[in-house]
Amino acid sequence: MSVRDSGLGTRDSDRRVSIVGAGLAGSLLAILLARKGWKVELFERFADPRRSTVPAGRSINLALAERGREALREAGMLREIERIALPMAGRLLHDEQGNTRLQRYGQRDDEVIWSVHRGLLNIALLDGAEQAGVKIHFDRRLESADFSRQHLDFVDQENRQYGHDFDLVIGADGAGSALRQAMNEVSPLGIDEQPLGHGYMELTIPPGPDGTFLMKPDALHIWPRGGFMMIALPNPDGSFTCTLFLDNDAEPGFHQLDTADKKRAFVEQHFPDAVSLMPDLDRELAENPVGYLATLYVDRWHLDDKAVLLGDAAHAIVPFHGQGMNAAFEDTVALTRLLDEHDISQATLERFFVERKPNADAIAAMALDNYLEMRDRVRDPRFHLNKALEWELEKRLPDVYVPRYAMVMFHPEIPYAEALERGERQQQLLERLTAGHESLESIDIDQAVSLARNALKEP
Numbered sequence: 442m443s444v445r446d447s448g449l450g451t452r453d454s455d456r457r458v459s460i461v462g463a464g465l466a467g468s469l470l471a472i473l474l475a476r477k478g479w480k481v482e483l484f485e486r487f488a489d490p491r492r493s494t495v496p497a498g499r500s501i502n503l504a505l506a507e508r509g510r511e512a513l514r515e516a517g518m519l520r521e522i523e524r525i526a527l528p529m530a531g532r533l534l535h536d537e538q539g540n541t542r543l544q545r546y547g548q549r550d551d552e553v554i555w556s557v558h559r560g561l562l563n564i565a566l567l568d569g570a571e572q573a574g575v576k577i578h579f580d581r582r583l584e585s586a587d588f589s590r591q592h593l594d595f596v597d598q599e600n601r602q603y604g605h606d607f608d609l610v611i612g613a614d615g616a617g618s619a620l621r622q623a624m625n626e627v628s629p630l631g632i633d634e635q636p637l638g639h640g641y642m643e644l645t646i647p648p649g650p651d652g653t654f655l656m657k658p659d660a661l662h663i664w665p666r667g668g669f670m671m672i673a674l675p676n677p678d679g680s681f682t683c684t685l686f687l688d689n690d691a692e693p694g695f696h697q698l699d700t701a702d703k704k705r706a707f708v709e710q711h712f713p714d715a716v717s718l719m720p721d722l723d724r725e726l727a728e729n730p731v732g733y734l735a736t737l738y739v740d741r742w743h744l745d746d747k748a749v750l751l752g753d754a755a756h757a758i759v760p761f762h763g764q765g766m767n768a769a770f771e772d773t774v775a776l777t778r779l780l781d782e783h784d785i786s787q788a789t790l791e792r793f794f795v796e797r798k799p800n801a802d803a804i805a806a807m808a809l810d811n812y813l814e815m816r817d818r819v820r821d822p823r824f825h826l827n828k829a830l831e832w833e834l835e836k837r838l839p840d841v842y843v844p845r846y847a848m849v850m851f852h853p854e855i856p857y858a859e860a861l862e863r864g865e866r867q868q869q870l871l872e873r874l875t876a877g878h879e880s881l882e883s884i885d886i887d888q889a890v891s892l893a894r895n896a897l898k899e900p
């Protein structure tokens with residue numbers, strides 16, 4: 442038997458929207474639309490996290506950068522989120538001997554990224570959505586969608602069914618999107634999922650006495666080991682969430698580490714300074730799951746004028762640029778603007794795709810590339826020489842030269858696609874300028890600036 446779930450049963454308004462997934466993108470989108478006067482209903486498969494514990498198995502903290510902050514600002518949520526976020530000024534690289542080296546993210550003091558707790562962020566956004574007048578239905582898992590009848594069917598944990606009529610449904614239900622699957626059954630969307638072949642496992646460095654941090658708190662820690670790496674981000678309670686990224690099948694690889702002794706020996710060998718700070722390591726190695734990583738490419742994000750996807754449901758990426766959520770947040774601003782300025786029509790939903798897809802593809806490519814940078818290139822002295830030179834160029838030519846990392850993390854006015862394209866041209870130039878040099882001192886900076894000015898003029 443079907444129970445009508447909606448408090449807005451009649452189709453009395455063309456500014457009515459139903460969102461599936463009250464995760465990060467869904468709840469932020471709900472706030473943005475509600476603040477523009479839309480009637481928003483939000484459906485989430487899990488129970489209200491404000492009344493239960495945060496689901497385990499996902500990264501506990503996330504890096505929030507300027508694109509995400511911009512979207513939160515637009516939703517009036519930035520101040521609230523800043524209270525639960527910690528600034529990270531750079532990468533702290535840990536070598537095999539336990540020596541560390543800080544590599545700042547940017548040359549200005551405000552060029553920092555923020556470590557924010559996923560659960561607390563989601564809760565703040567749910568609170569914000571309710572305050573903005575959004576009706577949230579928890580414990581409602583989307584089971585099927587009938588687009589011709591404009592009808593969704595949800596089930597709760599007891600398998601009771603709930604029906605809901607929609608005008609426009611938005612899929613913010615993450616990488617495994619049920620809405621995407623339902624749309625694809627009606628009209629193939631061109632879905633291509635490319636597994637990375639590497640997985641991840643989360644480990645914890647707990648707080649020290651009185652909630653003190655046992656490592657430098659204002660940095661993103663990286664243990665680059667060539668083919669694999671571990672990273673750690675600080676949490677406000679003094680702990681660090683560490684994530685080990687490793688090939689699934691190679692040697693070393695998650696499959697080959699099939700006993701407790703092998704796992705322990707592996708982490709002790711490669712991350713000795715971190716292991717000494719992990720009292721729960723044996724339990725975590727035994728219990729924590731290995732997460733799956735893939736890039737998702739979808740050739741169409743909408744179905745007629747009835748449904749549209751955003752965030753991970755449309756373009757899940759690997760996490761190495763810390764941009765999946767940031768990109769999803771950018772989507773929410775773009776879609777809100779388009780829906781608010783135009784009729785709900787196929788053309789409007791198509792416009793969203795045309796605007797966002799090149800950027801989604803670009804950040805997908807840069808995220809894959811950043812894995813190589815984080816786990817391997819940061820160990821190469823040449824990488825640091827290139828960085829030093831590009832900072833000089835940025836200082837002298839701020840309108841012409843912005844390092845690609847800075848474009849992605851600190852310059853939301855530069856679309857991802859432009860960052861990728863400019864970054865490629867800049868990289869070729871850097872390789873030329875540093876060829877045959879071992880330090881900045883031997884490079885003629887005035888000449889490099891002049892070459893850069895000429896080479897990087899708009900094409």
Ligand SMILES: Cc1cc2nc3c(=O)[nH]c(=O)nc-3n(C[C@H](O)[C@H](O)[C@H](O)COP(=O)(O)OP(=O)(O)OC[C@H]3O[C@@H](n4cnc5c(N)ncnc54)[C@H](O)[C@@H]3O)c2cc1C
Pocket residue numbers: 461462463464465466467484485486487499500502503504505581582583584613614615616617618619620641684732751752753754760762763764765766767768769
């Ligand atoms: C290890 C790791 C580290 C990451 N680190 C970063 C980082 O540092 N910075 C960053 O920007 N990004 C990071 N990301 C990416 C980020 O987590 C995602 O891009 C982001 O969560 C996408 O938001 P979303 O709302 O689209 O999807 P999700 O956050 O996955 O939300 C989807 C929501 O839909 C709900 N849902 C799913 N199915 C249904 C259904 N059938 N019915 C109803 N509800 C449903 C889910 O319960 C969930 O609440 C990381 C990802 C991983 C895996």
